[in-house]
């Protein structure tokens with residue numbers, strides 16, 4: 001073997017995973033990070049840049065700092081916020097969640113991560129496009145690709161390969177040594193998202209529902225962001241990350257309903273234009289944002305992959321579909337999984353069992369820390385996408401009790417206890433549908449979190465567990481789409 005561990009993809013998740021392996025092995029294990037970008041473009045997702053909303057909760061960053069002693073500071077942290085506020089379409093109701101957080105500079109962050117990794121003895125190979133895995137019988141033992149400049153064939157082997165190549169991962173798509181790991185997802189579980197990083201004159205209209213330098217703002221609105229949401233995240237008093245995420249089929253329905261022909265780019269530009277607090281906006285030309293001021297990319301909004309390990313292979317971050325189904329926040333779960341993964345890999349290598357069985361605990365550790373709630377949130381997201389603006393505004397105003405707001409604040413599915421007790425006669429078919437839908441997702445969520453609490457401790461029990469999961473999910477998808 002060339003290395004103990006190879007991390008495919010030197011983006012946010014890949015570098016944390018490598019740093020975690022280094023930390024838990026006391027730098028004993030040899031680690032190689034491979035990326036298709038050159039060093040100065042590490043973490044770049046597409047030709048359009050390091051496309052992201054840039055927001056992350058302080059709690060997630062602290063989780064990494066406490067466990068694997070990796071700290072993020074200035075300049076990768078550009079701005080501090082006190083939390084995220086989501087507004088109903090009529091803007092009359094708002095919910096605050098996630099607590100204190102940071103606005104990152106995603107272009108700078110990989111450079112800080114790179115410096116830290118080099119200091120801890122991690123090797124890098126740049127400019128390599130990985131296309132496949134190398135197998136020895138049923139075990140993954142390496143990666144195969146080509147050198148982008150010379151076009152020469154590239155191969156490297158290791159005891160464990162970590163796939164952190166993001167949502168479009170070819171390695172996961174073509175995995176051959178497992179029938180437990182999912183290879184592809186439904187198109188409807190992917191949001192098309194895009195954003196601008198802009199400076200503006202801050203003597204525009206003062207309206208904290210449109211721009212708040214202390215809070216990340218989310219606008220739920222099926223006309224502005226069909227099947228998704230729009231955001232105004234502050235990067236300073238006169239700097240903003242402003243964007244829109246949509247689900248394609250809901251965008252098409254919205255266009256038919258409003259007789260329009262909008263696409264993601266036109267929706268983003270209209271969203272910027274209608275914001276009177278952001279006066280005279282212009283794309284950032286600062287060096288820190290060069291080649292990163294505007295761009296679109298995709299993000300998954302479903303539960304993480306049902307199984308994240310196979311013999312010699314393990315997936316993390318967007319490659320494992322970790323972003324939170326409700327708000328597409330993928331940095332937090334990537335930090336959590338990246339932090340945990342090192343311990344699982346080191347234990348597997350030290351016990352000389354890097355098979356699916358030896359790596360299995362990564363599944364249960366991630367589920368215990370974060371993944372237990374994602375299937376429930378996926379169902380809730382599917383319901384939310386079907387609601388009209390009036391239903392969302394009505395529901396947020398009338399059906400969210402304090403325990404629900406608390407649940408949402410900590411990223412969990414609300415129980416809608418208010419609804420369970422409701423005796424008054426609710427007027428209107430749409431509101432009855434809404435109540436039934438909310439009660440239904442709350443019930444499904446209870447079952448799903450309980451099911452994830454019982455995620456199999458060994459690979460053998462997986463098939464039965466997974467069968468039950470899919471029966472429940474299929475039933476829920478059917479009910480919601482009726």
Ligand SMILES: Cc1cc2nc3c(=O)[nH]c(=O)nc-3n(C[C@H](O)[C@H](O)[C@H](O)COP(=O)(O)OP(=O)(O)OC[C@H]3O[C@@H](n4cnc5c(N)ncnc54)[C@H](O)[C@@H]3O)c2cc1C
Nearest residue numbers: 009011012013036043053054055130166317318329330331
């Ligand atoms: C518009 C938008 C807004 C978002 N906003 C937020 C937000 O505000 N907060 C939040 O928490 N999350 C947000 N997300 C999600 C977040 O950006 C991702 O979850 C996060 O970047 C995932 O990191 P990753 O390392 O798993 O993948 P990526 O960031 O995609 O990194 C993948 C890395 O792998 C490399 N790579 C890919 N393929 C290959 C290959 N074949 N060979 C070699 N190398 C390869 C790439 O060069 C890159 O360095 C947003 C996403 C989008 C698209």
